[in-house]
Amino acid sequence: MSELRTIIVTGASSGIGAYCARALKRDGWRVFATARKAGDIEALAADGIEAFYLDYREPASIEALVTAVLERTGGTLDALYNNGAHAQAGAVEDLPVAALREQFEANFFGWHDLTRRLVPVMRKQGHGRIVHCSSIFRLVPGLFRGAYVASKHAVEGLMLTLRLELQGSGVHVSLIEPGPVESRIAANGLAWFERNIDHENSVHRAAYGGQLARMRGGGSKSRMKLKPDAVYAALRHALLSPRPRPHYLVTLPARIGATLKRLLPAKLLYRVLAGQP
Numbered sequence: 001m002s003e004l005r006t007i008i009v010t011g012a013s014s015g016i017g018a019y020c021a022r023a024l025k026r027d028g029w030r031v032f033a034t035a036r037k038a039g040d041i042e043a044l045a046a047d048g049i050e051a052f053y054l055d056y057r058e059p060a061s062i063e064a065l066v067t068a069v070l071e072r073t074g075g076t077l078d079a080l081y082n083n084g085a086h087a088q089a090g091a092v093e094d095l096p097v098a099a100l101r102e103q104f105e106a107n108f109f110g111w112h113d114l115t116r117r118l119v120p121v122m123r124k125q126g127h128g129r130i131v132h133c134s135s136i137f138r139l140v141p142g143l144f145r146g147a148y149v150a151s152k153h154a155v156e157g158l159m160l161t162l163r164l165e166l167q168g169s170g171v172h173v174s175l176i177e178p179g180p181v182e183s184r185i186a187a188n189g190l191a192w193f194e195r196n197i198d199h200e201n202s203v204h205r206a207a208y209g210g211q212l213a214r215m216r217g218g219g220s221k222s223r224m225k226l227k228p229d230a231v232y233a234a235l236r237h238a239l240l241s242p243r244p245r246p247h248y249l250v251t252l253p254a255r256i257g258a259t260l261k262r263l264l265p266a267k268l269l270y271r272v273l274a275g276q277p
C-alpha cells in the first residue's frame with residue numbers, strides 16, 4: 001500500500017488538470033491522472049504520474065479506472081478531483097438536445113458515476129476529500145453558454161447535496177468556482193460548436209462572429225485571466241485544510257460576478273449580463 005496521499009485527477013491532458021496533476025506530484029502526492037489521447041497519457045507517465053484512460057461519457061472507462069486505482073492502492077483513496085469537461089457553446093435555441101445530453105454525459109453524469117464509486121471507499125476509511133471544478137457560471141448565466149452553465153448548476157446542486165449527506169463521515173466535498181483561467185477550454189470548444197450548432201442559419205449568426213473569433217483566439221483576453229496555479233491554490237486548501245470550504249471563488253471576475261449576484265436586483269443583473277444598457 002502507498003504511504004503517500006493518493007488522489008485521482010481527471011482531465012489532465014491540458015489546462016488546469018495538467019497543471020494540478022503535476023503540482024500535486026511535486027508536492028508529494030501519489031497521483032492517478034486521466035486523459036483520453038495516447039500521447040497525453042504517455043506525457044503524464046513520463047512525468048512520473050500514474051496515467052489512465054478515462055472518458056466520462058464511457059461508463060466502462062470509469063469502472064476500469066476505479067478498479068485499477070484501488071488495486072494499486074490496496075483499496076483506499078484519499079482524494080478525488082473531478083476536473084475533465086468540455087464547453088458546448090451556442091445559444092439555447094440553437095442547441096440540439098443531443099448536444100445538451102452529451103454535455104451532461106461529460107460534465108455531470110460522468111462526474112456522478114466516478115464520485116459515487118469512490119464515496120463508499122472514503123466512508124469506509126473514515127476520511128476523504130472530493131473536489132469538483134465548477135465555475136462562476138454556477139452562479140450567473142452567460143450568453144451562448146447555456147449547456148455549460150446548466151452542467152455546472154447541476155454539478156453544484158448534486159454535489160452540495162452530497163456534502164450534506166456526508167456530514168460527520170470525515171469525507172468533505174468542495175467546489176472550486178473559477179472565472180477565466182488559461183487553458184484549452186475555448187479552443188477545444190470550437191470543435192463542439194462547429195459540430196453541433198448550425199451557426200450559419202441562426203438568428204444569432206452575427207453575434208456568433210464574435211463567439212467564433214473568441215474561441216479561435218483561445219478564449220477570453222481578460223487581463224484578469226489567471227494561470228492554472230490559481231486554481232491549484234484553492235485545490236490545495238480543499239485537500240489539506242482541516243476546514244475545507246464548500247466554495248472557492250477563483251479570479252477577480254468570479255468574485256465580481258458573485259458580488260453582483262448578491263447585490264443587484266435580479267432584473268438589473270440579467271440586463272448587465274446580456275450586455276444591455
Ligand SMILES: NC(=O)c1ccc[n+]([C@@H]2O[C@H](COP(=O)([O-])OP(=O)(O)OC[C@H]3O[C@@H](n4cnc5c(N)ncnc54)[C@H](OP(=O)(O)O)[C@@H]3O)[C@@H](O)[C@H]2O)c1
Pocket residue numbers: 010011012013014015016017035036037054055056057082083084085086105106133134135136177178179180181182183184185186188
Ligand atoms: N479555463 C477556464 O476559464 C475555466 C473556468 C471555470 C471552470 N473551468 C473548469 O476547469 C476544468 C478544466 O478545464 P480547463 O479550463 O483546464 O480546460 P481544458 O484545457 O480544455 O481541459 C479540459 C480537460 O478535460 C478533458 N475532458 C474533456 N472531455 C472529457 C470527457 N468526456 N471525459 C474525460 N475528460 C474530458 C480534456 O481532455 P482532452 O484533451 O482529451 O479533450 C482535458 O484534459 C473544467 O471542469 C472547466 O469547466 C475552467
